[in-house]
Amino acid sequence: MLSDVQPEESSATDLQLGEARSVFRVDGMDCGECARTVQRVMGKLSGVREVAVSFNTTKMTVVHNASLETIQKTVSDVGYRATVLETTLQDPDVPVATGGEAAEPGFWExxxxxxxxxxxxxxxGVGLITEFAGGSESAAIVCYLIAILTGGFYAARAGYFALKSFTLDMNFLMTVAAIGAAAIGEWSEGATVVFLFSVGNWLQASTMERTRRSIRSLIGFAPKEALVRRNGQEQTVSVDHLQIGDLILVRPGERIPMDGRVEAGSSTVNQAPVTGESIPVLKQMGDEVFAGTLNETGGLEVIVTKKVQDSTLSRMIYLVEEAQEQKAPSQQFVDRFATYYTPIVVVLAILIAVLPPLFTGDPFSDWIYRALALLVIACPCALVISTPVAIVAAIGNAAKRGVLIKGGAYLELMGQIRAVAFDKTGTLTQGKPVVVLVEPFDGVDQEQLLTVAASIEARSEHPLARAVLLLGEQKGIRALPVQQFQAVAGKGAQGHLDGALYRIGKPSWFEELGYDGTDRLKTVLSVQHEQGHTVMLVADEQQIIGLIAVADTVRPDSADTIAKLKQAGTAHTVMLTGDHARIAKSIAKQVGIDEYHGDLLPEQKLARITELKQRHHLVAMVGDGINDSPALAASDIGIAMGGAGTDIALETADIVLMSDDISKLPFTVRLSRKALRLIKQNIWFSLLVKLAFLLLTVAGLSNLWMAVFADTGAALLVILNGMRLIKVR
Structure with missing residues (x-):
């Protein structure tokens, strides 16, 4: 496949007076040359200022003042079918016209x-049987002619338009080869070439369509209508007419039509289309929900928070389609190679047809035949389609599983990553402190200790206080009224319960206040500090009555993720955190991280990434997409967690794990490495097949039908090889 021109986003403000920006779906393109032909013809159409045609996504973006009907007729004249998906007019006050899904074509079309x-x-077949059975030669020729005209119709038409735009594409060369074969009396060869080429294009179109379905399946998840309540009345409206603040009603078994916030109701929601999560998530009042996800068990009332074009699913689809069009380094190499390769081979074919007969006296027909076979080999279909098909398949597969890879370059680069750096909080850990130990002293039981702690912390806003209160709720402990509550900044809090003074806070605060530390207390404190836990002491006015240890706990799948990353070929893992080095050491030990650095400021994290790049060349950084921006930007690949709920992650990261699920990372690495491997296989295979048949053809050991069979077969093999990426789990 030859390179596609990259679409540029044009807002209404970029358009000139009287212009519109329209997006079409173009059906019938079965190779990259088809897209280039449409591109050239549309570029010459009066009233079209800009045009970009994508073979991968079958979309055409046009900035124009010509009518939509004129554009569609021009595309139809070239042999394809254009359906309007959306149109943005120059006047920003005029709403976007959306064609939506293309109408279903009729059987013949x-x-x-x-x-x-x-x-x-x-x-x-009839012609071959007639010829070899000794039948009428004229009848056989008529059969071959009909075979050439029917099988070569599309190639001849596309070749004609390629010639008009001064381009030597595969369709033109194949047409010349077929006509040349007929002209020198090789009717059966010409008909065989045309038939095999037609079959090859049909198979290519069918297999490429399978790779495109991965992204189109996402589009199908979003409902076109929503049940909305306005002014006390329930009505069904198009999602295009929903406004921020509208209240939509979602029944059990329906898909949520728009991003929003649950206002009332409770239900489990299957978020697989957006996040790739296989297990439904419980949604209650205040929780965020996404367009295209499936409401399973209960009714929900949802306040719309985004317009249709800004929904997470819409943006994800746009970013995936855009990613499929970004050229990987290997594709750029192949495109440059093909630019020079094809004209050189065409010149060589002309020389082979003319020079040898002049010097050897051989019949021109023999060398013309070899030249025609060389022309069939000339266009490197398998070579130029080897990279795009793998990228489309891989990016589409990743999107279905909740991983957004924002371009072929990032896919290839991720396949070469040798070291991965992790932020700690919210990446390797839950990001929410929880109580891991409640240790009462001197006759105080656990319930009494928690009652005192929860009663005082109920008045505090500190994150550690919320961890204590959560444990109290889980154990059914009721907080008591507190009098004379006082928060001591950076140290703790105190208050009176039933007239007695109680305190909770840092161990250093109790040292300042003169409390004695028993040997048991010192032992427990030492163990907890060694494990990286944060300790709060609880005391009455005379003595310490117990301690509560709190920690940001490791995600259940973090250790397994690190192990699988190493199995996938990651040579080195590093954790970078602003937390105390003691805590960093504890977390690194639990999850199996090779190297850790604590007490880091943002600029120090940046320095560590620079150092890692010097040691390991290519480094990926995994974070939450909000913090550690300098480190994420400095890494070769920035990977953001939880992109489904984070706008900044969708915009800034190179790869986004749409769910808050680090276990998707090993899959991403495996997919990228396999994609890189298959791309290299495809390129080398295509080059070797071309070289072999070029030599065989020049030596007279290959004929026309063998040449086209080899060319078409090689193209199909690289497509099928690339499509294996769809099945990677």
Missing amino acids: KHKRTVLTTVSGLFL
Whole structure:
């Protein structure tokens, strides 16, 4: 596949007076050259200022003042079908016109390529039988001619438009080869070439369509209508007409039509289309929900928080489609190679047809035949489609599993990453402190200790206080009224319960206040500090009555994730955190991290990333997409966690794990490494096949049908090889 021109986003303010920006879906393109032909023809159309055609996504973006009907007719004249998906007019006050999904084509329009290819094959077969059975030569030639006309219809038309735009594409060269074969009396060869080429294009179109379905399946998840309550009345409206603040009603079994916040109701929601999570998530009042996710068990009332074009699913689909169009380094190399390769081979074919007969006296027909076979080999279809098909398949597969890879370059780069750096809080850990130990002293039981602690902490806003209160709620402990509550900044809090003074806070505060530390207390404190836990002491006016240890606990899947990353070929893992080095050491030991650094400021994290790049060349950084921005930006690949709820992650990271699930990371590494491996396989295989048949053709050891069979077969093999990425789990 030859390179596609990259679409540029044009807002209404970029448009000139009277212009519109329209997006079309173009059906019928079965190779990169098809997209280039549409691109060139549209570029010459009067009233079109900019045009970008994508073979991968079958989309065409046009900035124009020509009518939509004129554009569609021009595309139709080239042999394809353009359906309007959306139009933005120059006047920003005019709403966007959306065509939505393309109307279902009729049987003939949908299957005419299949029918013509079948007819070509039937007449080729009849012609071969007639010829070898000793029948009429004229009858055989008529059958071959019908086979050439039906099977070569699309190639001839596309070749004609390629010639008009001064381009030598595969369709033009194949047409010349077929006509040349007929001209020198090789009717069966010409018909066989055309039939095999038609079959090859049909198979290419079918297999490429499978790779495109991965992203189109996401589009199908979003409902087109929503049940909204306005002014006390329930009505069904198009999602395009929903406004921020509208209240939509979602029944059990329905998909949520728009991003929003649950206002009333409780239900489990399957978020797989957006986050890739296989287990439904409980949604209650105040929780965020996403368009396209499935409400399973209960009714929900949802306040709309985003417009349709800004929903997480819409932005995700846009970013994936954009990513599929960004060229990877290997694709850029192949495109440059093909630019020079094809004209050189065409010149070589002309020389082979003309020079040898002049010097050797051989019949021109023999060398013209070899030149025609060389022309069939000339266009490197397998080579130029080797990289894009793998990238489309990999990015589409990743998107379905909740991983947003924002371009082929990042996919290839991730496959070469040798070291991965992790932020700690919210990445390797839960990001929410929880109580890990309640240790009462001197006759005080655990319930009494928690009652005192929860009663005082109920008046505090500190994150550690919330951890104590959560444990109290889980154990059914009721907080008591506190008199004379006082928060001591940076140290703790105190208050009176039933007339007695109680305190809770840092051990250093109690040292300042003159409390004695028993040997048991010192032992427990030492153990807790060694494990990286934060300790709060609880005391009455005379003595310490117990301690509560709090920690940001490790995610259940962090250790398994690190182990699988190493299995996938990651050579080195590092944790960078602003937390105390003691805590960093404890977390690193629990999850199996190779190296850790604590007490780091943002600029120090940046320095560590720079140092890692010097040691390991290519480094990825995993964070939450909000903090540690300098380190994420400095790394070769920035990977953000929890992108489904974080706008900044969608915008800034190179790869986004849409769910808050670090276990997706090993899958991403495996997918990237396999994609890189398959791309290299495809490129080398394509080059070797081309070289082999070029040599065989020049030596006279290959014929036309063998050449086209090899070319088409190689293209199909690299497509099928790339499509294996769809199955990676």
